Amino acid sequence: MAYRDLRDFLALLEQRNQLKHVHAPVRVDRGHSELDALMRLLQDDKGPAVIMDNLQGYNTPGIPLVFNPYGTRERTAWIVGKDNWLDAKLRVAEVLGDRTCWKKPVVVDRAQSTCKDVVIKGDDISLDRDLPAVWYGKEGPSYMCNAITVSKDPDTGERNVGCYRYTQFFNASHPMGAAYTEEQIKRRLAGFVWWNPPMNHIGLHFNKAVKQGKTLPIALAAMVDPVVQLASATGLPYGVDEYEFAGGLRGEPVELVKCETNDLEVPAHAEWVIEGELVPGEPAIIGPHGNPGGYYDKMLWLPEMRVNCITRRKDAMWYTTQEMIPPFDHVYMALLPVEAEVLSDLKKKIPEVKDVACSPNLSFVVQLSVDGANKPHAEFGKYILHAVWGAAGRWGRTAKMVVVVGPDVDPYDWNSIEWAIMTRVQPYSDTIINRSAQAYLLDPSPVKSEQGIPVMGEQIGIDATIKVPERFKDYPEAANADPAVVRLLRERLKACLD
Numbered sequence: 001m002a003y004r005d006l007r008d009f010l011a012l013l014e015q016r017n018q019l020k021h022v023h024a025p026v027r028v029d030r031g032h033s034e035l036d037a038l039m040r041l042l043q044d045d046k047g048p049a050v051i052m053d054n055l056q057g058y059n060t061p062g063i064p065l066v067f068n069p070y071g072t073r074e075r076t077a078w079i080v081g082k083d084n085w086l087d088a089k090l091r092v093a094e095v096l097g098d099r100t101c102w103k104k105p106v107v108v109d110r111a112q113s114t115c116k117d118v119v120i121k122g123d124d125i126s127l128d129r130d131l132p133a134v135w136y137g138k139e140g141p142s143y144m145c146n147a148i149t150v151s152k153d154p155d156t157g158e159r160n161v162g163c164y165r166y167t168q169f170f171n172a173s174h175p176m177g178a179a180y181t182e183e184q185i186k187r188r189l190a191g192f193v194w195w196n197p198p199m200n201h202i203g204l205h206f207n208k209a210v211k212q213g214k215t216l217p218i219a220l221a222a223m224v225d226p227v228v229q230l231a232s233a234t235g236l237p238y239g240v241d242e243y244e245f246a247g248g249l250r251g252e253p254v255e256l257v258k259c260e261t262n263d264l265e266v267p268a269h270a271e272w273v274i275e276g277e278l279v280p281g282e283p284a285i286i287g288p289h290g291n292p293g294g295y296y297d298k299m300l301w302l303p304e305m306r307v308n309c310i311t312r313r314k315d316a317m318w319y320t321t322q323e324m325i326p327p328f329d330h331v332y333m334a335l336l337p338v339e340a341e342v343l344s345d346l347k348k349k350i351p352e353v354k355d356v357a358c359s360p361n362l363s364f365v366v367q368l369s370v371d372g373a374n375k376p377h378a379e380f381g382k383y384i385l386h387a388v389w390g391a392a393g394r395w396g397r398t399a400k401m402v403v404v405v406g407p408d409v410d411p412y413d414w415n416s417i418e419w420a421i422m423t424r425v426q427p428y429s430d431t432i433i434n435r436s437a438q439a440y441l442l443d444p445s446p447v448k449s450e451q452g453i454p455v456m457g458e459q460i461g462i463d464a465t466i467k468v469p470e471r472f473k474d475y476p477e478a479a480n481a482d483p484a485v486v487r488l489l490r491e492r493l494k495a496c497l498d
Contacts, residue, residue, distance in 0.1 A: 002250040005114070005269035006223045006319070009079070010049070010069065018075055019049045028065070028134040029057025030171055035067070036137040036290075036322055042068045043327050049075070051317070059170065060132045066319040068329045070226070076332040079226045080249055085336075086355065092340035095248040096234065097348060103247030105254040105265070113257040113268035115221070117314035121260065126186050128170035130310055131274075136322040138296060140288050141172035144189065145330070146319040147222040147274070148232040150264045153239070154208045154216065160201040161242035163233040165192045166220065167286045167302060175287040175299045189274070190284040190302040191218075194453055199441060201238055206278050206303060215277035217262040218305065223271035223319050226333070228254055234337035235393030261309045271316045275309040283451070291442040292334070293361075294325035300452040326360030335360070338395045345391040350384070352376065357411035362440065364388060364399045365417060371406025372466040372475055379470060381463030385432055389459065398440045403462045408478060420464040432461040 003009050013019035027034045041047065049069040055061065070076045077088035095101055110116050120130055133142035144166040151160050167190040169180040195203035195210070202218070209216040231246035247253045256265040261275045284304050288296040321329040335358050342364065343356040354369040366384050370376070377383075381404040388396045403417055410416040425431070439446045439457025446454035466475045490497075 002252045003225045003227065005225055005267075006066075006069075006271065009226050010051075010066070012078060013049050013069060013075065016078075017048070019051065019069075022050045022052045023054050025054045025056050026052050027056045030135040030139075030142070030173070032057060033135040033137070035134060035320070036324060039068065039136075039322055039324065039328055042071055043329075046072055055134075058132070058134065059128060060130075060318070063132050064317045065132070065134065066223070066317050067321070069319070070333040071327075071329045073332050073335075076336050079230055079333075079336070089336060089340045089343060089355075092230070092234075092249065092336060093344035093347065095245070096340060096344045099244075099248075101248045102244040103251075103253045105241075105243040105247060105256045107265060108255045108257055108268050110257055112255075114313050115257065115266065115268060115270045115273050116311050118310075118312050118316075119260060120310045122308065125307055125310060127168065127189070127307060128185055131168065131170075131272075132318040132320075133168050133170050134320050136290060137324070138288055139290055139322075140175060141286055142168045142170065143289065144168060144220075144222070145321055145323075147220040147272070148224060148229055148267075149191070149202060150219045150221065150266055151202050151205045151216060152264065153205055154212060154214065156239070158239040159241050159243070160205060160238075161228075161232045162200065162202050163229060164200070164202060166190065166305065167284070167289075169284075172286070174285065176285060178285075180284075184284070184304070187307050188284075189276075189305040189307060190286055191278060191305050192300075193278060193303050194441060194451060195303065196451055197449070197455065199453065199455070204238065209278070210280045213280065215279050215306075217264060217275075217277050219259050219262065219264040219266050219276075220274040221266040221270040221272070222274070223317065224267040225250070225254070225269070228267055230333065230337055233334060235341050235395055237392070259309070260311060271318070272310070272312040274307055275311075276305045276307040278303050279306050290323050291444070292323040292326065292328075292331065293440075293442055293444060295444045297442070297444070297452060301450065328360075331360045338362075341393040342388060342391050342396045342399075345393065345396065346384075346387055350387060352380075353384070354407060355411055359414070362400065364396075364402045365411040366402065366404045367407065367409065367411040368404065368465065369407050371408070372468040375465065375468075379463075381430075381465040382432060382461070385461030385463065389434065389437070389461075397438050398457075399459065400437075400440060400443065400457065401460050401462070403464050405464045406466060409464070417464070421462060424464050424466055425462060430463045430467070432459075432463075434459040434461070 082088035169184040195206040257268040283301040287299040355367040437459040439454035446457040
């Protein structure tokens with residue numbers, strides 16, 4: 001299934017009764033916003049996606065707000081045309097490992113590109129008026145979290161399409177009590193670009209530009225075909241084009257259009273495109289910021305983007321989400337490529353790997369198709385732990401906690417995982433501690449760099465497989481009901497139990 005744009009995906013959600021239109025008033029202004037409470041409500045109740053059009057304290061009242069479209073594993077699986085999470089993950093892993101099915105993007109004419117309906121350039125831009133801004137909880141600025149970012153290596157011209165957040169300065173509080181300038185409010189954003197030292201691909205691009213004394217042209221495309229956003233969040237090797245990978249996932253080339261003020265290309269049917277350049281110089285100090293670990297970062301030091309052009313659809317919508325204590329909306333959008341990336345790498349080398357599951361808190365669980373005497377060799381579980389940390393891509397090497405389990409343990413059920421740990425693990429003999437690991441960028445527990453992010457961290461691996469032949473010749477049989485009998489009994493007693 002190929003979506004032309006995000007609207008096609010929203011239409012599918014509505015067709016499947018997973019999208020609701022909310023006309024009741026909802027506050028979105030700083031200090032009074034109800035959006036964090038709404039996110040928690042929808043996540044706790046596994047609620048639908050919503051479109052809201054009666055927003056209080058909103059600077060662009062004619063633009064509806066899209067909320068919670070990716071809020072379940074099921075809805076996220078629909079991004080790649082699958083109804084089942086595992087099938088979706090296997091599809092992503094399959095395409096990731098087979099570049100022969102990738103499709104190069106095609107450039108279409110400006111007249112065919114809905115993102116060009118409205119064009120605002122140069123001094124006509126006023127971000128406080130032209131870009132929607134909403135707040136969550138105790139966050140100081142409004143954060144733009146709905147866009148892919150396109151940039152090119154200043155030396156090679158190779159393209160990167162990444163998924164990065166941006167800070168808006170309009171009506172933002174400064175974490176040190178200072179005031180943001182009129183220029184920042186009207187024409188600047190601050191990007192989550194980790195460049196000193198470089199910790200993401202756009203950071204590598206900006207680091208090169210700074211050393212050359214140049215700005216780095218970038219373009220943000222907001223609310224694109226969700227397959228493109230999924231591809232942008234996947235840890236592809238440096239220099240590999242995420243648009244081509246997205247084309248493989250969707251089965252058709254991604255349609256691009258040239259930007260107005262630089263030589264970059266963006267999805268032709270994005271809701272919004274923001275063109276500009278990252279500028280060397282003093283970084284902006286921003287915060288607080290709600291991060292995906294569930295904490296507020298007090299302060300971050302981020303490079304600024306000078307905005308040169310905004311294009312958008314004439315009837316544009318705006319998608320917003322918050323990062324908070326998991327789960328939250330786009331955590332599932334993040335987990336699909338994370339799990340698929342590690343699964344794809346492991347299955348190429350280790351056929352006994354059955355599944356890789358990642359919790360919303362980014363704990364990794366590897367399920368094997370064998371256990372006990374059927375393992376290929378002794379200490380096979382520890383071999384898997386090292387394989388995860390050495391996997392291709394960016395996620396395996398930052399996995400803070402990895403648990404390896406056998407086929408009788410459900411990798412999505414922490415009661416099942418805990419049972420395996422408590423009955424198959426000796427804490428000293430069956431764990432590995434790595435004290436020289438690459439940390440997850442927004443983990444609040446390690447020591448931070450000058451940009452406010454950790455560079456080094458620690459990892460723990462737990463081998464929760466049965467220790468045959470490591471310590472025993474055999475192991476007690478697990479006492480449990482046959483799942484097939486449970487299913488049949490559930491159906492037979494459904495009328496009595498519901």
